[in-house]
Amino acid sequence: MLAMNFRGPFRVRLDRDKPLPEIKHPEDAIVRVLRSCICGSDLHLYHGLVPDTRVGMTFGHEFIGEVVEIGSEVKNLKTGDKVMVPFNIACGKCVFCRQELYGNCHESNPQATAVGGIFGYSHTAGGYDGGQAEYVRVPYADVGPTIIPEWMDPDDAVLLTDVVPTGYQAAEMGGIQPGDTVVVFGAGPIGIMAAKCSWLFGAGRVIVIDHLDYRLEFVRNYAQCEAYNFKEMNDPVVFIKTTTDSLGADVCIDAVGAEAAGSAAQTLTGRKMLLQGGSTTALHWAINSVKKGGIVSIVGVYGPIDSLVPIGNVVNKGITIRGNQASVKRLLPRLIEHVKSGVLNPKEIITHRIPLEEVAEGYHIFSAKRDNCIKPVLIP
Ligand code: NAD
Ligand code: ZN
Known part of the structure; x- marks a missing residue:
């Protein structure tokens, strides 16, 4: 066959x-x-x-x-x-x-x-x-x-x-409460579906972050949400804080995974990859831009080499991190x-x-x- x-x-x-x-x-x-x-x-x-x-x-x-x-x-x-x-x-x-x-x-x-x-x-x-x-x-x-x-x-x-269950579970694991601001990192199929499903849980505002304009344009229409290009920002974390009265998002969803861990990936494969995250991963951004006491929901897949978590901020901010395979x-x-x-x-x-x-x-x-x-x- x-x-x-x-x-x-x-x-x-x-x-x-x-x-x-x-x-x-x-x-x-x-x-x-x-x-x-x-x-x-x-x-x-x-x-x-x-x-x-x-x-x-x-x-x-x-x-x-x-x-x-x-x-x-x-x-x-x-x-x-x-x-x-x-x-x-x-x-x-x-x-x-x-x-x-x-x-x-x-x-x-x-x-x-x-x-x-x-x-x-x-x-x-x-x-x-x-x-x-x-x-x-x-x-x-x-x-x-x-x-x-x-x-x-x-x-x-x-x-x-x-795709649908994973996007849905990303929103579900975020524990979204009515009116919450949800930030989704990644406008691939999973991020797009997570943004769409966030409304089903009562989100008040949904923001998607990526660097591919065609995907940002798509998710804006498909999920009726805001969508921004991180390459046009000095720092996505500052951007999110500024747009949430300095508090941060209630829920951040990582729908990127290993792709953003660019340097590690290059070391492993010895190949130049089409990676834009550099040493700053979407997961860093999620942890650093969620508000104190907030929830970071991870559906992005990471391998054993991707242990780049700003663990101090997880503890100091009292964040809950959840993740799973859908x-x-x-x-x-x-x-x-x-x-x-x-x-x-x-x-x-x-x-x-x-x-x-x-x-x-x-x-x-x-x-x-x-x-x-x-x-x-x-x-x-
Ligand atoms: P994809 O590659 O199509 O999309 C990833 C998107 O992330 C791309 O649009 C890329 O431009 C963007 N991106 C890269 N670096 C970024 C950064 N630093 N900040 C924001 N965006 C960034 O992949 P996909 O099919 O949408 O899957 C997304 C992730 O979800 C992958 O890691 C995949 O393995 C994972 N996944 C998990 C499950 C599960 O059950 N947990 C199921 C399916 C997929
Ligand atoms: Zn899949």
Whole structure:
């Protein structure tokens, strides 16, 4: 089958004869992929920032598809079902899954202390192949996969596997109170969705910070919020303080992650990257510009090298820092309702539809933020 194939940092190609995935466990299903996105998280793999990302691996944790085969113990699915598959691989039974912490499942990634299994996300996330391929093996098929409602557009469905729940959970973890000022760092798909969802929690003001004007323009319209270019400011922290009566924001959301840790990334990969954060990360800005007693919600993904936290300010300001992998399955029922009612229109963020054969070009465009790219979708 056709599949994306990782060759090393900044090198991705199309594999034309990857063996078809097989049922390995009675709870598995095989899914024929209908849509599969490239995510900002894939860029961390592509940039060589995630340990134990092995040559030959197929990425892709945001996909929908048709069930073509099921293991003998699968009860909730049948062949022909069209499903959206959460990016977390979750057993549904362990101590964490029982608390709906599906992003922290113990069984799907027993070696790791933090993260559960994730499709196509290196051996630190379980070593599972992902959905940037024609077919994919889906473990614990009765737990994550969710039938796509008849009325739902597949473009909306594929964004419910990660982008929407992650943006929503970013806002939820921020503990937004009615009238709060929320600052979102990053105007990628995740930051855009976090800004949009902040209103659902009663925010009074939403401000997004990035340096890409086309994304700022997009989020201004899509999420009806303020949006500013940090390159046009002397200091984003001073800017935020000034615009909040010197108090700071009630909630800051980091939707950037490792991308801003530019120097560390360069050291690791030995390559010059398109990074603008320098040694000052979005996380610094979030901690330093949230008000005393405020909450910093982190959904940006960091690797082990990114321990650049201004911890003194965390303590002195009495800040709460929260973070997690989104618990997609927990959030899907309410998010499906928000799509149905029209409150959320996820598919509007899709800017590029790319045949799977051109996956390498897809990575180039998204990594370089070329052609006003916000969200690319691969079509097998
Ligand atoms: P993206 O690369 O498209 O967007 C990142 C944005 O951050 C870009 O627009 C970039 O210009 C901007 N940026 C860079 N440095 C900045 C800075 N210092 N301040 C403000 N903005 C800055 O990626 P995405 O798909 O939107 O994902 C964003 C982050 O969320 C990534 O780290 C990704 O790994 C993470 N993520 C987490 C989860 C989760 O469950 N926790 C799920 C999906 C994605
Ligand atoms: Zn993703």
